Every structure is written in structure tokens, then in C-alpha cells.
Amino acid sequence: MSECGCSSHTGGVPLKPLEEALALLLSHARPVAEVEEVALPEALGRVLASAITSRITMPPWDNSAMDGYAIDTADIEGCGTRLPISQRIPAGTSGEPLAPGTAARIFTGAPVPANADAVVIQEVCEQRGDEVIINQVPKPGANIRRAGEDTREGAEVLAAGTRIGPQHMGLLASVGVDRIPMRRRLKVAVFSSGDELVMPGQPLGPGQIYNSNEFTLEGLLRSIGCEPVKMGIVQDTMEATCRALKEASEKADLIVTSGGVSVGEEDHIKPAVEKLGSLDLWKIAIRPGKPLAFGHIGDTPFIGTPGNPVSLFVTFCLFGRPFILKAQGVSGDLRPTLVTAPIGCDWPRPDKRREFARARLELDEKGEAEVSLYRSRSSGVLSSLAWANGLAILPENQPLERGDLVQFLPFSALLS
Ligand code: AMP
Ligand code: MG
Numbered sequence: 036m037s038e039c040g041c042s043s044h045t046g047g048v049p050l051k052p053l054e055e056a057l058a059l060l061l062s063h064a065r066p067v068a069e070v071e072e073v074a075l076p077e078a079l080g081r082v083l084a085s086a087i088t089s090r091i092t093m094p095p096w097d098n099s100a101m102d103g104y105a106i107d108t109a110d111i112e113g114c115g116t117r118l119p120i121s122q123r124i125p126a127g128t129s130g131e132p133l134a135p136g137t138a139a140r141i142f143t144g145a146p147v148p149a150n151a152d153a154v155v156i157q158e159v160c161e162q163r164g165d166e167v168i169i170n171q172v173p174k175p176g177a178n179i180r181r182a183g184e185d186t187r188e189g190a191e192v193l194a195a196g197t198r199i200g201p202q203h204m205g206l207l208a209s210v211g212v213d214r215i216p217m218r219r220r221l222k223v224a225v226f227s228s229g230d231e232l233v234m235p236g237q238p239l240g241p242g243q244i245y246n247s248n249e250f251t252l253e254g255l256l257r258s259i260g261c262e263p264v265k266m267g268i269v270q271d272t273m274e275a276t277c278r279a280l281k282e283a284s285e286k287a288d289l290i291v292t293s294g295g296v297s298v299g300e301e302d303h304i305k306p307a308v309e310k311l312g313s314l315d316l317w318k319i320a321i322r323p324g325k326p327l328a329f330g331h332i333g334d335t336p337f338i339g340t341p342g343n344p345v346s347l348f349v350t351f352c353l354f355g356r357p358f359i360l361k362a363q364g365v366s367g368d369l370r371p372t373l374v375t376a377p378i379g380c381d382w383p384r385p386d387k388r389r390e391f392a393r394a395r396l397e398l399d400e401k402g403e404a405e406v407s408l409y410r411s412r413s414s415g416v417l418s419s420l421a422w423a424n425g426l427a428i429l430p431e432n433q434p435l436e437r438g439d440l441v442q443f444l445p446f447s448a449l450l451s
Contacts, residue, residue: 052319052320056327056329059316059329061357061358064361066362070084070216073214075208080260084218086191087191087193088190088192089188092182093210094183096147098145099144102141103160104140104154105141106151106154108172115169118166118169134150135150140162153174153175153177155171155178159171222288223263223359224286225256225266225293227246230270230301232268249267251417252340252347255348255351255355255356258450259363260363266283277307280308281332289338290336292339293340293347294342296340308332312330312332321391322386323350324347325341327339345414345415345417353391356369371444371445373448374404374425376396376404376443378435382429383434385429385432388431389428389430391427391428393408409423424446425447428443
């Protein structure tokens with residue numbers, strides 16, 4: 036048994052259980068301090084630095100929920116009551132107080148006039164010249180949206196630490212807020228280590244492949260509201276790796292690298308981090324993504340993801356994403372929402388590490404959800420991620436039979 040309580044070992048280094056590794060990583064995440072006031076459209080995807088209170092009561096006045104006739108229910112003697120129409124109140128106007136014994140023609144969103152206590156929908160009324168016949172007896176309050184039913188002037192509408200989505204933008208606009216205090220976007224320096232890498236658009240020489248990880252990482256970072264600082268490809272030498280790490284630590288709030296974190300002669304990231312700063316974590320009991328590394332260069336945190344394209348994606352989602360959300364000042368639970376569904380195949384040979392398998396959650400012919408797994412476990416097959424719509428969590432050391440329930444992490448919960 037290792038000191039961390041996990042029995043899996045590779046090359047003498049005990050593998051950290053996922054929960055322990057994540058807790059350690061998160062304990063090092065400090066929210067960016069700088070605050071900027073931005074215009075509402077620029078707020079999308081960013082994090083509120085302080086709570087927002089409403090400038091107005093919303094709705095500001097009682098208003099009609101339907102097109103119809105505003106009346107005083109005391110004037111309705113029964114089905115078929117006739118009332119003269121005394122005024123017309125379209126949205127954007129404010130009518131006069133309702134004259135006793137009359138009805139006001141009114142439209143959705145228009146203020147309900149004083150003295151009226153209900154709106155009768157036009158479908159149950161008959162207009163005859165200047166009169167309306169009310170064919171249904173309304174209850175007091177019917178079809179009226181009350182002042183302040185959304186929010187009151189001075190009340191908190193959004194808490195500090197909220198990450199702004201489209202719904203929050205609409206809410207802020209509805210209460211008259213047009214400039215918002217946001218935390219500065221997290222700057223994340225990104226580089227890819229590997230002598231075999233070439234940028235797309237260039238011809239491929241013998242033994243070369245395209246640098247796809249830079250683009251996967253750029254997309255992942257942008258999807259959670261960061262500003263990537265792209266530093267390109269770094270050659271597999273100790274000197275180039277140290278130079279890049281140092282430069283990255285000066286330019287950014289966080290460094291995320293791809294490749295070079297294993298123990299081969301060509302893997303320089305780990306020794307370079309140990310030389311320049313500190314390595315706080317290395318090797319985790321998950322599959323894929325075992326060699327994930329975490330450390331610091333000076334005060335700048337560093338996350339080293341493995342070069343295999345699927346391992347990079349999975350480790351970023353499991354570790355990079357929550358770390359970054361916390362470093363951006365997002366408050367509350369950072370865990371993505373999990374779905375539980377039956378697995379669509381047997382899984383007789385589980386790994387001793389917890390496996391995050393590329394999977395699709397789909398509805399079968401009966402409309403019931405089922406999780407199917409990708410045909411290959413190779414962490415080099417990038418097209419598997421385009422096929423999948425999430426990751427199935429397959430417990431360590433536990434064979435599964437078709438129909439057993441598994442947890443599923445939808446990409447929709449990870450990539451936003
Ligand atoms: P490494 O972690 O550097 O040992 O790389 C593991 C595997 O991932 C190797 O097959 C690399 O060629 C591949 N790889 C490393 N970096 C990248 C990258 N930026 N884009 C695509 N594949 C990569
Ligand atoms: Mg490499």
C-alpha cells in the first residue's frame with residue numbers, strides 16, 4: 036500500500052486518487068484580483084466581481100398579461116355583462132383611471148389602469164361598436180402581472196462570482212444595468228512540446244504530425260472565458276523548455292502545456308518545472324491522463340497535460356476546468372452536472388484506474404437513455420471525441436454488465 040492509500044504504482048511513483056489530486060489543485064487556485072467595468076455585451080462568459088442590485092422595481096407597475104379588457108370585477112353582474120369601452124391602452128402608454136362601470140381595451144404589457152382589478156382575455160369577449168360583452172366572469176387579479184413580481188429596486192439580482200450567460204445578460208438589461216464590474220479574464224499561456232509538431236497549413240515532413248493540441252486547448256480555454264496567450268511549439272530540449280516556462284510565468288496567470296510530462300529522455304517538462312519552481316503533483320489514478328502534472332514557476336501555477344490528444348482533453352476537463360473556474364472567481368459548486376444512465380454493453384475487464392471513456396448518451400427506440408462506448412480506448416484517436424457527446428465514468432476494478440448504471444459527464448456541462 037502506498038502512502039497515499041492507492042495501490043497503483045508506475046515507476047515507483049504512487050498514483051494519486053482523483054479526489055485527492057483535485058483537492059490539492061484547487062487549494063492552490065486564487066481568484067484574479069483585478070476588476071474591470073465592462074459594457075453589457077462584453078460580459079458574456081466572464082465572472083461578476085461584486086453583487087448587482089436592481090435600479091428599478093420590475094415590472095414597475097401592474098400590467099396586463101394578455102390582450103383583452105381591463106375591468107373592475109365589481110361591475111360584472113354575470114356572464115353577458117355589457118360595458119362601454121371608455122379608453123384604449125396599448126403597450127408603451129399609460130391610461131387614465133378606469134371610469135366606473137366601463138371597460139378599457141388593453142394590450143399585453145400595458146399598465147393596468149387604476150380602479151381596474153382584472154383583465155378579461157379578448158377570446159371570451161365580444162366587441163359591439165363602443166361596447167364589450169363579457170362572456171366569462173373573471174376573478175379579481177386575473178391576467179394581471181404584479182409590480183415587483185420579478186425584482187424590487189435595491190434588491191440583489193445577481194451574486195458576486197456569477198459567470199454571465201445569456202440569461203444573466205437579459206436580466207441585467209431588464210433592470211437597467213449597462214456597465215458591469217467583472218473580474219479580469221484569466222490569461223493562460225499555452226505551449227506544445229514536441230519536435231514532431233508542425234502547424235496546420237505547413238507541409239508535413241517525415242515523422243511529423245500537426246499540432247492539434249494547441250487548438251483543442253485554445254477552444255477549451257475560450258469556452259470557459261479565458262484569454263489564451265499562445266506560445267507555439269517548443270522543442271524537446273531542457274534549455275528550450277526552461278526558457279518557455281520562464282517566459283510563460285512572466286506573461287500569464289496560469290501556464291498550461293501539452294506533452295513532455297512522461298519519463299522518456301525526450302520529456303523535459305517535469306525536470307524543467309522541478310528545476311525552475313516546484314512540482315506539487317504528478318501522476319493520477321485515471322485513464323486516460325495518468326501523467327498529469329501540477330506545480331508552480333514562481334507564483335504562477337502550472338498544469339502539464341499529457342501529449343496524447345484525448346488525454347489532454349480529459350485531464351483539462353477534470354482538472355484544468357475547475358482550477359480555472361475558481362481562479363476566475365466563480366463561486367459555488369464547480370463540479371459539472373452528472374447524468375446517470377444504463378451502459379449499453381458489457382465491460383468485463385475494468386482498469387485498475389478510474390476510466391473516463393469517450394461515450395455517447397442516446398435515447399433508444401423506446402425513448403430510454405443508454406450510454407454507448409467508443410470502439411477504441413486509444414488516447415491518440417481524436418475523432419473519438421468528435422463522435423462522443425460526453426465521458427462515461429467507469430469505476431476502477433469493477434466489471435459491468437449491460438444495463439448497469441454508470442455516471443456520464445456530458446460535454447455540454449464541461450465545455451461552458
Ligand atoms: P508526449 O506526451 O510528448 O510523450 O506525447 C504523446 C503523444 O502525443 C505522441 O504520440 C505525440 O506525438 C502526441 N502529441 C504530443 N503533442 C501533440 C500535439 N501538440 N498535437 C498532437 N499530438 C501531440
Ligand atoms: Mg513529446
